[in-house]
Every structure is written in C-alpha cells, then in structure tokens.
Amino acid sequence: MRALLAVAVALLLGLGAFPQGKLVVTDQAGNHVEIETPVKRVVSLYGVATMYLYALGVQDRLVLGTFVGLKPGSPSWEALMSVDPGLPDKYTRTKPSLEEALAREPDLVLASLWKDPEATEEFVPFDVPVVILHAEDVEGIRGTTELLGRIFGVEERAARLLSYFDAMVRAIASAVAGLGAARPRTLFVGARPLRVASGEMYQTQLIELAGGDPVAAQLRGYWQDVDIEQLFLWDPEVIFIAPYGKVTPEDLLNDPLWHGISAVRSRRVHKMPRVFAPWDIPTPESFLGLLWMATKLHPDIGIDVVAEVKAFYREFYGYELPDGLVTVIEG
C-alpha cells in the first residue's frame, strides 16, 4: 500500500516537473550522468567548483555551497556580495550534511573527485544527479570549465574563458622567449614560511607557465614542510607566498636567517593577491594569478597587469575592481 502510494507520488511529481531537456555528460570521474535541464538549483560540495559558477555568470543557480577559504566579512566576502547579494544564504563554512544538502532541493550536486568520490552513490537514493569534478591542474580546469558550460547552457562563455587562458599562456611564453631571459629559480610558500608547494601541485604548474623554474618540483604529494637548509640548497631567486595564511613578505625579509637566500636579498618576495578566491587555487581567477606571476618573474615582459585584471573581472564577473585591490595587485 505504502509502496503504491510512493509510486503515485513519484509519478505526480514527475509529471509536475516535466523535463524540458535531458543532457548526458561524462563527469571527471568517468561517470555518465543524466541531468535534466535547465539546471536551476545547484548544491556545490566542492569549493573550487563553486567559483566556476561565478565565472560563468550562473551564481544565481547556486543554492548552497562551500567556498575556498572564504570568511564572512572579509574583503573577498564583500567582493562576492557585490556580484551575488544572496551569498549569506548559500554560504556554508563546512561541507553540508546529506540532509542539509537535500533540504535545498537541488537538481544537481557538484562534488570533488579528490574529497568526495562517493558523493554519487550517496545521492542515488534521492534521484539527485551528482557531477564529480577535478579542477586541480590545467587539464582539470579545462575539463571543468567545458563541462559546467554545457550543463548550464553557457558554452560560449566557457569557451571565451578558455581561449582567454590559452591566449595568455601563448603571450607569456612568447614574451619570455623574446626576452631571452633565464627562468628564475622560484619557490611557492604556503601557510608557514617553511611549507612549500610540491611538484604535483597547481602552483608549480603556474610557476612553469609563468616562465619560472620551480625549485621544489621534485617534492611529491601536497604541501611539504622543509628544513631551512633545503631552502639554502635551492636558493630561490623569487618567492611567492600563498594569498591565505599569515605569512607576509616582511616576515621573510626581516628575518636575518633568510638573508642567505637570493630572493630575500634582492627583495623579490611577493604575496599573491586574492579577489573572490585566492589566485593560486585552480579556479578561472588563477589565470590572473598566472599573469601576475609572470610580471613578477619577468618585470620587463610588457604586460599591464592592472589593466588586464580589471578587464577580466569586468568581462567575466561584471565586477569593477576597487582601488584598494588595485594597490594590492601592483604591490
């Protein structure tokens, strides 16, 4: 009796929300996912993927999401608020529980291959399709952008984002080649001064694309803590500091121990900016991180980074970069 009732209800609901279209995609875990379009209510369990919705201009479809190191009231929060006034209602600090996610009645869930590979199974009983994404390197960013472009019906915008990226990579490569300059030995530092990005991380890819020589490329895994002697051995000529964490260039520049390192002696220590998300996280904003890195590694490259950044935010996010952030980027 109860089963019969359930079937009846399901049929009624199914008739009520008559599908306008069906899309079958292969997600980045290799699953074939059937999605009813248009997708109007998205829950994102993957902070990196959440940022793609903003870059593709479909942030109004987000109903609940984790973000990347976003704290309410911070400058990034204010920036996101100006392009998405509904932010406080959809922001979640930690990954939402299954019930919390279902309570938002999503018609699509985005999850991370790295953190939530089992999300697909979890949502099966509730008939909510899950797309697993893996935006952790250049290849992954490309796939995520294209896939989300298709799912949200904004293929053209996704294609524009990617061609912007390709054009930038080409421009930097030819400019660096044109300069005939050596690739500076470069280190990417994280939330502690002696915590460095390994060779398997996106940050190392960014250094290579920006025309640097990543000294920690041989390290495997995720962030690695190293001894200061290892730093002396590498002797980086440029040090980038992650946008998050409390490490500042002054911490390194004012520490007598670090004066043995070339980058510190020549004061080429730079903290990476963040606008919506940190620029070293594999979201579309990281294209600007790449551009910014290239101008720090090769100051004579002839790129007006501020103009480029302003144009990018205007075109893809409808966001006018405030003067405060311009100073950070120039710094």
Next chain:
Amino acid sequence: MKQGAIRLGLVLFPAVAVTASLFVGRYPVGLQEVIGALLPLDGVSPTARVLILDVRLPRALGAALVGASLALSGAVFQGIFRNPLVDSRILGVSSGAAFGAALALLLGIPWYLVDAFAFGFGLLAVFLVVLVARRFGNSVLVLVISGILVGSLFSAFLGMIKYVADPLDVLPAITFWLLGSLSGTRWDAVEKLLVVCVMGAGTLLLLRWRLNLLTLDEREAAALGVNATRLRTRVILVGTLLVASAVSQAGMIGWIGLITPHAARALTGPDHSRVLPASMLMGAGFLVLLDLLSRTLMRSEIPLGILTGIVGVPAFLLLFMRHLARGGGWR
C-alpha cells in the same frame, strides 16, 4: 667500575649527539667550515656560519632540552603514580597544551604567542585535575581518573577546533603543530626551554630522596615523616611545567616520556637519584638523534612525533628484549 662507565656513557651520549648534528644537514658544509664557524675562524662563508650557529646549534640544543624535559617528567610521573605506563598525557597536560595552541592558531594570534597559549592551557588542564582530585580525597586513583577526564575534554575541544578550522591555512598549521617539530627552533626558544628545564631538574633532583618514598604506600611514607599528598602535588606541578614548556616549543612528541625512563632504570636501577639524571641524558640524546633524522632523511621534514614512534619504539623493543633475556626487570 661498571657504574662509572655507564655514567660516563650517559653524559657523553647527548654531547656526542649534539656535536654530530652540527656536522650533518641537507646543505653541504665542510668539516673545516663547521669547526671554523664554531671557533670562530675567518674564511667561513656567511651561509655556513648562519647555518651552524643559528640553525643547527640552537635546533640541536632545543631538541636536547625538549628530550630531557619530557624524559624527566615521564620518570617522576611514573614514580609518583607507581605505574610504569604513565607519561605526560596522564594528567591532561598534553591535551591542554594542544588545545591551547590550536585555539591560538584558530584565533589568529601571532606566532610568538602560540607557545604561551600552549603553556597556559597545559597548566590549566593540570590545575583542573589537581582541583578535582583534592575535592575527592586526593588518592592516586582519583588523580588518574580526573586526568583522563580532563584530557578527554580538551581532546574533544581540540577536535571541534580542527573541525571548524579553515582547511587552507589554519588546519595545516594545527596539524603541523600536533605532529611535533623542532623546525625553526631559534635561540630565544632555547633560552625559554633552558630556564624551565634547569628550574625543573634542579627542584626534582633536590627532592630525589623523598621521591623514592612516594613509591611506597602513603601510610608508610607518612610514618617516615613525608606528607605524600603535598609532595606529590608539588612534583606534579614541576613535571607539568617541564612538559608544557617542551610541548609549547616542539608540539606533540610522544613516546620519549614513556619509554626513556624504563631504559634509564634498566641501566641504573630504580633509585630516583640515578634514574632522574639518566632519563634526562638519554631523552636528550635520543631526541637530538631523531631530530637529526627528521631533517636529513628526505627533502621535506618528517614530523618528529611520527619519527619518535617509528624509529624509537622498535629500537626500545629490541633493547627490552635483550634486557629481559638476561633476566633483568624493572619497576
């Protein structure tokens, strides 16, 4: 004669370990340069001088002091609780200190105050334990149970902090701290450790005869004119200071406080006047050697808390098996 040789060996062990660590590191510094930096002679490169005098030397001394403090506190705790399975964790010091450090990192308190927080909360935990114990009759059993309870409470708070901490910046800092490391130990840290270690060791060595009485039944001790409760409280406070100081500088380093006193007892017999100094010297030497491994085995640092377990436990198992095979025992 045999005791004399053991005594000499015990004193030489940490001295040799510290000296050895000056010569070994990832950055190649020649034998002559090390000696030249120490003496000091001319013709030593500035990098080598900084590495030897401001990196390797303070780090080795810091390791020695942390090892000595942990081993000494372990030895007295095992004595007064008449239990060979006891170490600094028994009274909740470590959990309190860990919570304090995590809280400081979560609240974004400056680096140099994190160890003060660890120290303060380590003391607070033991203060609570002693308070509860005093209320309920002050027996060893009540002390141990309230220690476990308070420790568990702080562990739960710590878990809560880890759960809400930002995975980009705060969580890695907490994890790094919890795994234990002497990375970045400078002279100011050595000074702090030295003050507490000297005060603690001095007090406990002065009390060494009376400590033997604490291993007796309380009534027997009273008959010999010792107020066991008051003495025990005093010793607990000193031991706590030692642990809190070590943990606040080096994070959570297990095992040393538990096992070193057994090794010391195996060598010197159960008399506290010999076990205490022997434990200190062995703890110092072992931690210096383990720290040497932690900073040289790989390009990245191996957390000390992991290494003490992986290298230390099997080494001591072997030692014990040989000791038992020869018919030895320990209290």
